[in-house]
Amino acid sequence: MATTITPTAPQPAAVQPILEARGLCKAFGHVQALNNVNFELYRGEVVALIGDNGAGKSTLVKILSGIYRKDAGQILVDGRPVDIHGPKDAERLAGISTVYQDLALVDVRDVGSNIYLHMEPTRFGFWIDFKKLYADAERIIRTLRIDMPSVRVNVGELSGGQRQGVAIARALARGRHIFMLDEPTAALGVEQQHTVNELIANLKAEGKTVLVISHNLEHVFAVADRLIVLRRGRRVGTRLKTNTTREEIVGLITAAIQGDEEGNT
Amino acid sequence: MKLAGNPGTPLTTGRPPASLLRTLFEQQETAILVALFVLTALFYWRNDAMLEPATVGSILRTMAFPALIAMGMVQLMIAGEIDLSTGAVMSLGAVFAAKLIRDAGVPIPLAVVASLAASLLVGLCNGLLTVKIGIPAIITTIGTMFVVRGLSYSFTQGLPIYPLPPEVGVVGSWRPFGTSFTFLLVVFLLVVVQILLNQTRWGAMLFATGGNKLAAQVCGINTDRVKIICFMSTSLLAGLAGMLTMSQLPLTPGDPVIGRNLELDILAGVVIGGVSFYGGRGSAVGTFFGVLFIQLVQSGLVIAGFDAYLQTPVLGFLLVAAAVLDVLRNRRKES
Numbered sequence: 001m002a003t004t005i006t007p008t009a010p011q012p013a014a015v016q017p018i019l020e021a022r023g024l025c026k027a028f029g030h031v032q033a034l035n036n037v038n039f040e041l042y043r044g045e046v047v048a049l050i051g052d053n054g055a056g057k058s059t060l061v062k063i064l065s066g067i068y069r070k071d072a073g074q075i076l077v078d079g080r081p082v083d084i085h086g087p088k089d090a091e092r093l094a095g096i097s098t099v100y101q102d103l104a105l106v107d108v109r110d111v112g113s114n115i116y117l118h119m120e121p122t123r124f125g126f127w128i129d130f131k132k133l134y135a136d137a138e139r140i141i142r143t144l145r146i147d148m149p150s151v152r153v154n155v156g157e158l159s160g161g162q163r164q165g166v167a168i169a170r171a172l173a174r175g176r177h178i179f180m181l182d183e184p185t186a187a188l189g190v191e192q193q194h195t196v197n198e199l200i201a202n203l204k205a206e207g208k209t210v211l212v213i214s215h216n217l218e219h220v221f222a223v224a225d226r227l228i229v230l231r232r233g234r235r236v237g238t239r240l241k242t243n244t245t246r247e248e249i250v251g252l253i254t255a256a257i258q259g260d261e262e263g264n265t
Numbered sequence: 266m267k268l269a270g271n272p273g274t275p276l277t278t279g280r281p282p283a284s285l286l287r288t289l290f291e292q293q294e295t296a297i298l299v300a301l302f303v304l305t306a307l308f309y310w311r312n313d314a315m316l317e318p319a320t321v322g323s324i325l326r327t328m329a330f331p332a333l334i335a336m337g338m339v340q341l342m343i344a345g346e347i348d349l350s351t352g353a354v355m356s357l358g359a360v361f362a363a364k365l366i367r368d369a370g371v372p373i374p375l376a377v378v379a380s381l382a383a384s385l386l387v388g389l390c391n392g393l394l395t396v397k398i399g400i401p402a403i404i405t406t407i408g409t410m411f412v413v414r415g416l417s418y419s420f421t422q423g424l425p426i427y428p429l430p431p432e433v434g435v436v437g438s439w440r441p442f443g444t445s446f447t448f449l450l451v452v453f454l455l456v457v458v459q460i461l462l463n464q465t466r467w468g469a470m471l472f473a474t475g476g477n478k479l480a481a482q483v484c485g486i487n488t489d490r491v492k493i494i495c496f497m498s499t500s501l502l503a504g505l506a507g508m509l510t511m512s513q514l515p516l517t518p519g520d521p522v523i524g525r526n527l528e529l530d531i532l533a534g535v536v537i538g539g540v541s542f543y544g545g546r547g548s549a550v551g552t553f554f555g556v557l558f559i560q561l562v563q564s565g566l567v568i569a570g571f572d573a574y575l576q577t578p579v580l581g582f583l584l585v586a587a588a589v590l591d592v593l594r595n596r597r598k599e600s
């Protein structure tokens with residue numbers, strides 16, 4: 001029973017996880033990136049996935065969003081097992097949209113075209129309606145308060161923070177109910193980080209579910225309801241933000257504190 | 266998506282939005298157009314036959330074959346792949362149709378369809394080997410180039426297939442405005458491909474596939490399928506170009522030498538026209554001018570009275586020069 005592993009669900013109504021993974025394994029050659037990891041997201045919560053470099057965080061996100069194939073394990077959406085073979089499946093079956101750590105942007109295309117890549121508004125189902133595309137892109141960039149020369153400038157000419165903004169905007173534009181953000185603020189300035197925090201809070205207020213990966217504990221404690229700690233491909237701890245301290249979390253990350261689920265999965 | 270809070274700071278307008286003129290002429294198209302004029306002027310200065318209607322018509326008729334294939338190649342290269350088997354597929358296209366018509370008594374339209382189907386099959390093989398098995402396209406298509414060209418020679422024992430019924434030459438002997446059916450087809454395709462690339466979701470898929478395959482995939486684009494479609498349409502156009510060449514030749518023979526070395530003209534033209542070896546960049550208009558440029562150089566050398574054997578080294582030089590430009594452009598962008 002995976003649901004009993006979590007101390008408490010954030011909302012009493014959310015008994016059934018909106019997204020759940022059981023016994024996920026993934027190896028790259030000799031590196032066991034994920035080792036029998038259970039994972040669950042409840043509707044409307046913000047979960048922070050934390051752990052040191054190479055702990056397996058991005059690997060977990062990429063499996064859930066259909067970039068990597070899992071070696072073993074099961075993924076369930078609203079309690080029903082699903083097969084996720086690609087990003088399209090993740091979007092369609094689970095309503096997941098993702099900001100990848102490496103951003104996955106097309107440098108030779110402009111901001112608007114990146115945000116709406118493969119979901120361009122069209123006339124007669126064929127011609128791209130660029131007027132609408134750029135207007136929508138501009139609106140979404142404005143809400144993120146990211147300083148951008150224009151939505152018609154090529155992404156390759158942008159700064160790291162601006163590129164991150166485009167990746168976030170793209171996830172927002174196609175987002176349905178689950179957002180996964182792999183280090184969304186790593187390249188952002190203080191003000192933009194703040195905007196992203198606000199954005200996450202707004203998504204939560206709208207009833208969306210957010211998974212955020214971050215090395216910045218201040219950021220984590222500012223936005224997350226629940227913290228899941230990975231260490232060397234294993235899940236070693238789960239804490240409600242209200243029931244833990246930074247010291248404990250740092251201890252779990254660095255193995256100064258023994259993981260509470262070690263050996264019991 | 267509704268977000269709380271004020272609308273935030275406005276976008277700073279650091280650069281004007283791309284105007285139609287700018288998108289048309291900012292890139293390599295401008296440079297190539299200037300080069301075309303300069304070169305024409307130079308050849309004209311050496312020999313004023315350069316601008317006679319007969320000369321111009323002949324240049325346009327000759328460049329139409331590589332240009333036709335280049336309209337497929339530009340899409341393939343934007344998607345990040347390449348095809349060196351096009352000249353060989355031209356040969357097969359012609360020879361296969363000729364063989365069916367002369368030796369099997371197949372009606373011409375049916376032979377044309379069968380030959381196009383064979384070309385598509387070669388494109389499918391190129392695509393599957395490259396995309397599914399993961400062989401670099403340059404190797405795959407050099408392989409199919411030898412296989413296909415070899416088949417074409419062995420079908421014919423190296424000899425042209427003729428006589429063919431006079432109807433075979435009907436399309437090829439048409440001279441609208443002193444040009445040819447193939448040239449008109451190229452102009453039509455030029456418009457279609459330019460629109461496809463810039464105004465449709467297909468174009469967006471191509472640029473994304475060649476620009477960053479992973480990004481294309483995370484947005485749900487089936488990049489394998491995109492590439493296979495490009496390989497197949499390039500081959501299809503090559504087969505068609507082969508048959509059109511046959512139709513335009515005197516006596517309309519199914520000659521296995523059709524399309525020999527033409528893959529290099531096409532490649533050089535496409536790259537000179539601003540298409541990148543790295544994928545993600547290029548235009549149909551640039552490609553057209555690039556192929557025209559290559560043809561102009563080759564014909565112009567002869568018209569201007571230079572040694573005809575210079576054509577080949579000049580072609581090689583231009584190909585490398587275009588590649589150097591491409592590398593420099595890419596390097597500047599990375600730094």
Ligand SMILES: Nc1ncnc2c1ncn2[C@@H]1O[C@H](COP(=O)(O)OP(=O)(O)OP(=O)(O)O)[C@@H](O)[C@H]1O
Pocket residue numbers: 028031032033051052053054055056057058059060101
């Ligand atoms: N595509 C890949 N090929 C080979 N090894 C990989 C690949 N992706 C991840 N790994 C390995 O799997 C392990 C987990 O990587 P992952 O990217 O999930 O870590 P992470 O927790 O996201 O780290 P970071 O905080 O640095 O982003 C690492 O040892 C990494 O080297």
Ligand SMILES: [Mg+2]
Pocket residue numbers: 057058059101182
């Ligand atoms: Mg990572």
